[in-house]
Amino acid sequence: MRVALFLTCVNDTLYPDTGRAVVKLLTRLGVDVDFPMAQTCCGQAHYNTGYRHQAEPMARHFSDVFGGYEAIVTPSGSCGAMVRELYPRMGERARAEGRGDTLAATLAPVVPKTYELTEFLVDVLGVTDVGAYYPHTVTYHPTCHGLRSLGLGDRPRRLLQSVKGLELKELPGADECCGFGGTFAVKNSDVSAAMGADKVRNAESTGADVLCAADNSCLMHIGGTMTRLRTDMRPVHIAEILASTEEETHA
């Protein structure tokens, strides 16, 4: 199976390790991964801040780049939700505004083929044990778009539970937002920081060494808060946990 990796602009620029982990993991599972070099950004920040018309060419570009692939895999719940939930809406609104079906038709092919990483592993590849080894205590933060827009459910937790050496701790208040919310973090900095601090305190109360999530944007916010609050916990993307193996840990 040949899939396209939609890494997202944030991961490409700031978290290349996550990208390398996804490539390593999928390759190990026998998937042929391609990274279309023309990819940029899904347009989520523009759309959610109110610049909907500016997000449209970005969505069209996304479809041009990814339309030809069998499946599109992304290690980001919120960017996955952008494509799956909001691209159809962009098409509908263009129609409602009398601009015809062109946008809807352009965007339609990528919508059902876009999978968030854990969804792809569990639903498409049908695996929960990816042969990973990670000797740490981990707590999992589900992230809002993964939880509510994509409905990832217990997929990430099933994957984590199958990781050798990993001890999973329940996170109190797991389904509460960490306070990132893109531009919300800047526009409502006080509230955002308070939400982040509560998330970190809840995570600390589990005694885990690692807080894991399937979205680096949330992890950036949570990790940044951890640094400022001087906790010993580390934020780690789930792809990096699932990509780890016993051999390399002992090497």
Next chain:
Amino acid sequence: MSGGTFVGMPSFPKAAHEAVHNQTLRGNLRHATHTIRAKRANAVAEVSDWAELREAGKQIKDHTLRHLDRYLVQLEESVTAAGGTVHWAADADEANRIVTYLVKATGESEVVKVKSMATQEIGLNEALEAEGINAYETDLAELIVQLGKDRPSHILVPAIHRNRGEIRDIFAREMSEWGRPAPEGLTDTPAELAEAARVHLREKFLRAKVGVSGANFMVAETGTLVVVESEGNGRMCLTLPETLISVVGIEKIVPTWQDLEVFLQTLPRSSTAERMNPYTSTWTGTTDEDGPQTFHLVLIDNGRTDTLADEVGRQALRCIRCSACLNVCPVYERAGGHAYGSVYPGPIGAILSPQLRGTQSEIDASLPYASSLCGACYDVCPVAIDIPEVLVHLRERVVEGGVVTRDGAKVVLKPAKGHAAERAAMRAARWAFGHPGALRTGQRFASRTRRFHPRTLPGPGKAWSETRALPAVPAEPFRDWWQRTHGGKDASK
């Protein structure tokens, strides 16, 4: 926190700043919202057809809103036939003028009130006071707010931001100013506080000749109004006075009695996590020698038909004011209700107020951003209002302007002030994202200069980086690594 009105509020972030750092307030809100949140989830889980009820509620409301003109006329006819009088008010001033006139016509100078959001929305108490009429709130929480010279901060529990100790102090200090004083040595036990309120209020109920109420629903086919409440004080206001004036928003209508079946199930479970309301009162016009002998219904528009004209935003008018969205909202929990600058706080307030009032003021332009778009509000809403969708829709109105309906006429809005820098940044980012080469140049530049990057940001990003450290820029963006490793075919390198 005095004055009782929301006029001239600062923007949401400024108003929230104080609340976020007020530990007592944060504690009160956290405790109250988390308790009710868990109870609501249980109460909802008990109902096997919750999803169907939610869909039915949504459909009934949508249908009614689509044919609002027809149902309002039907309502007026039924109310009139039952012996009531209907008055139409286009805005707050008109509504206040009508109610003041009606009260004055009775020759009375005081009224008892059952908790009503509509009268708070229009500032009725202040308008009556200006004409020498005292309005006494009789809902326990409203009483606390009124005695504390405070503003409501929650739809259902207006005094949610107060704890028992604060309430005791307010009663001890203020009750004597308004009527029967609080008993000596009042403690902060709930039973003593409730008893103090009961005795204080009874005196008012027995004296009042005029009652003012709102309504949760109005049934078009029979002209019946419905109030659901927990304390029974509302029922006293509805039955004891000689004249009853009900002030209700035009969107509160349902076509038939049967439609109530849905909402009388979803409302209590969503709001107080109860299976049924302790008190559900219905009244239809007047009946000889029983209850009020004069009944007036004041129907207020106050921005509602303008909201109805907006295809995406109109879903806010489905709201049945259950307050479930407030109780799950992480932003409401930290910012408190006052920061929203209206009687409608929380997620519903963030989408309703900027539609009812327009997005021109500082507070109204900031409300669509008072959310991280986490979606918890949409999940719990018993009439399935897609609050995140409306928030993004209103954000677009704020930053890009566009055509909206105000006072029944289409007007073209200019983008709100203060977004020019953001708009330029968004355009630049959009351009870079349309040109992968430029994006890559930018990434490489960031990587090469990474040692010089500050860990705190200047300008608008400053607040962010004060509380959260920025991630370090990696030595090599992913796309460069990918190319270097020849398409990543050998991923171990």
